[in-house]
Amino acid sequence: MAASGWIMGKVKAVPSGDTLVIMGSAKADMLPPEKSITLSSVIAPRLASRHGTDEPFAWDSREFLRKLCIGQVKEQRQKGETSPYVTELLRLEEIARDQGLGCWSKEPGAVKASIRILPSSTIGEANPSGTKGFVTEMRGNALEAIVEQVRDGSTIRVHLIPSFSFVQVYIAGVQAPSMGRRLPSAVAQKEVASNGKASREAQAPPTLEALQKPVASAVRIILEGTDSFDNMFASVYGLDA
Missing domain, CATH: 2.40.50.90 (OB fold (Dihydrolipoamide Acetyltransferase, E2P))
Incomplete structure (x- = not known):
């Protein structure tokens, strides 16, 4: 300081x-x-x-x-x-x-x-076929989204526009090391050290890419599929891509 x-x-x-x-x-x-x-x-x-x-x-x-x-x-x-x-x-x-x-x-x-009325249910709850049904219906379509958090090097949390549904999206074809949790003092430091430098470096590029420009956290996502746990996988592009 x-x-x-x-x-x-x-x-x-x-x-x-x-x-x-x-x-x-x-x-x-x-x-x-x-x-x-x-x-x-x-x-x-x-x-x-x-x-x-x-x-x-x-x-x-x-x-x-x-x-x-x-x-x-x-x-x-x-x-x-x-x-x-x-x-x-x-x-x-x-x-x-x-x-x-x-x-x-x-x-x-x-x-x-100017007033948003947020969805009363999640995407999975709103679709009769659940998350898989939503992804099947929207697969291949470009969806506008705003990145609210870069969870790690392969996972982002976004608001879909204009529905304002809040979802977690895994970037298709990418698997990054796990990031440490924010734990108190020595416990956090020990956990981060055990995860290794690779996890921090994996998070850094997407974090910087998502935050570098004034409107860079606005992206297009193209849904590719789900896994057995209903996690959504998508390709992610900048709006100018």
């Missing part, structure tokens, strides 16, 4: 319009540390959890921040210090109110259109 009270890390995830997950650097044989932070003096609309309904413009807010910050190196001020941008934020909020921007939009239907 710098003497000024700021710390630096890469934005790994954006859970909501006012929250970031920052990933620091790590020494050899250790998982990089992560910290969830809430932006000072900002309150974004709440995203729904599973089977719920968003507050208006919650997804738009999250997507704006994700495209702005994902994969970028950011500095973070420690808790307890007042944001130096409060006056400017209040001024911009007043302008947005006056001009009917964002959550103050006066455009007919804008508020309703």
Whole structure:
């Protein structure tokens, strides 16, 4: 941490319009540390959890921040210090109110259109033939998705667009070493060391690829099949591929 009270890390995830997950650097044989932070003096609309309904413009807010910050190196001020941008934020909020921007939009239907209603069931539950039936029906079709997590070098967790179904996808034709879990101190270090350098290196390329560009976590997936445990396998492409 710098003497000024700021710390630096890469934005790994954006859970909501006012929250970031920052990933620091790590020494050899250790998982990089992560910290969830809430932006000072900002309150974004709440995203729904599973089977719920968003507050208006919650997804738009999250997507704006994700495209702005994902994969970028950011500095973070420690808790307890007042944001130096409060006056400017209040001024911009007043302008947005006056001009009917964002959550103050006066455009007919804008508020309703901004609200996601998440699926009441999983893909497997919604399809009469289960996950296998869904994959059979959609095999070969390009599905737009947003990568929310790179679990390891061959597994990603995504939101399918526009249904917002949250699924885990295994990349077809790829098998990567297992990553260590984030366990306390010496236990975590020992487990990561036992998994070996290969697991971290296997995770690094897809993680960087998914986070490198402002909108790179938006991908196309083409479903290829399932295994006996109903795990979905797919080819994954960038939107510009």
